[in-house]
Amino acid sequence: MAILEMKGVSYTYDKKTKILSDVTAELEIGKLYAILGPSGSGKTTLLSLLGGLDVPTRGEVLFDGEDIGKRGLAYHRRNHVALIFQNYNLIDYMTPVENTKLTARQDAAPILERLGLTTAEIKRNILKLSGGQQQRVAIARALASDAAIILADEPTGNLDEDTAAEITTLLKESAHQLQKCVVVVTHSNNVARQADVILKLKHKNIQITEQT
């Protein structure tokens, strides 16, 4: 049963430039999705439509069968989705614990420690953590929010190969063990290989490939 659906979604910038045209897809709980495509093909646009950061020009995005605009996009963002970005997007005047608590419905510290941060690190100034550590905090924030859907835009883009692999594993575990629907925009073949489903952006539409 699909938790998130796109039905005939089109998106046009400034009423001229069409980015997406009539996209339909169903996303399920417990799966890791990878969105692939060249730069400027509309990956981030697609993700923001799923995350309720923007509205499609045409068509609809459904959560649990209901249009996400019905209860308001802010409600969708607060309750259904969690976002992870390439540049981590943490609040600089908050410690990892406080960043995680921002929208937490769960205890923050255990999640952070489970993701590999030490007791000292979780109370440190956020800017004194490495990229990998910061991205772990971002993942912790996503998990602590209890959102069923995690949307990540090139989360490993700024990380070295080993760290990227670790982060990818964490996202995969989130999907499989914590029963989240995880959607990752990526350029990395390593990430793509781990995904259950690949959504390839081509000619303003997507090509869906299930991997076994």
Add this chain to the structure above:
Amino acid sequence: MNFVKRAMLYVTRKRGKSILLLVILLIMSSFVLTGLAIGKASENTQEDLRKALGGEFQVNVSYSEDNPYFKTEPVDDGIIMYSEMPITQKVISSIMNVPGIESNDATSELLLSVDDVDFIPGNIPIENAFKSMANTMIVGNSQNNSYFTSGQIKLIEGKHIGGTDSHVAIISKELAIRNGLSIGNTLTLQSDNSVDVKIIGLFEMKSDDSILAQVTSYDKLKNKIFFDLNTLQQLSPDRTAGFDTVTFKATDPAELERIMEQVKNLSDIDWKAFSLSADNQTYMQAAAPLEKLNGLVVTMLIVTVVVSAIILSLILTMWAKNRIHETGVLLAVGIGKASILGQYFVEVLLIAVLAFGFSFFTSNIIANDVCNGLLQKNTQNTVQNEISSDDNKVTAAVPEGAGGTDALAQTPKAESIHVSVDIDSLIQLCFIGFAVIILSVGISGATIMRLKPREILSKMS
């Protein structure tokens, strides 16, 4: 995590910004609080002045040819001038009915002989005929009489002459002792008739006569005899008894013009016989620097508030631009715009509470100096005028007890007022401050709040 918690984290972690904001708010609130306190002190002082000086107007019997009741009669060594229509009790009652009049002081002066009284001699020689005479004063109510109200003389025994009293008198303690008189004894006054009056009160002068004062025995204040209107009627039964001068005191000097206008329009008074004149000069003079000060304070407050709002808005807008990223993140994780704006507001509020608290002390320190500095600038001219006019008064040969000289000397001068910052002003500051903060945060937040989350996130990368 709610917006208050976020605001507290921001304020405590971004210490540089917090301290800068604290300093700015402290300066602004000190100015505002100082202004408020000065304004209040000045108003209090004006209020005191009003109470102390009052606004007064006088009704006088008109001694001009236009007055049809005005009469002149030749006597042995000159002429007597009088009006057949003095200010009667009826006229006074009619004026007292006009709202806003607190009290009146009705008087007439009359030089007459008193039987068997040895008066205290003056230092100007006089003819024998005058030695048994005194310049008496007929009063409606001695308690309201300017000699008593100015503090020049004080009733030390017995009671005052009131509205319904008949055949009563008040004399000085010294005159009583000199003649072995005391309360309950009678004096015999001589005019067309001779009338006995009972002594009901004794007064004492606040300060002794100046040695330099040139005065006849009958003009000496110590020889003055106050008595009632009924006695006057009996002394000269052929004439209508009434007063020469009645001074009416307004409850609020600011109302004086309105009251006088109404008095002038009273139809039952024949204004051909009387003249009407105002005397709120003293108040106006004393209050002028304060009124200027008030104007300055209002200007200072408006300028401070406007400048504060502008500076604060600019700074917050500048800072908000640097916080677009943070705002985008908060929006992206599902925190509402209201909560974000609330956070910005609470941040400034937290610092403002501190600043307002501190300003209570800083403005207490500076308020007095600022106020008296401003006031001095304003009073310089006025005070100089007052001093020179005071000099004139001293050198002019004013007969003793002419009334007014002392009253003028006692005029409270607004050269310095004491300013203290109180809780009321602090509460006012809070209202003004919060209004400015809401405005500034609103202006600075508007820039961000108009952005869509998607745009904010695209601006981030």
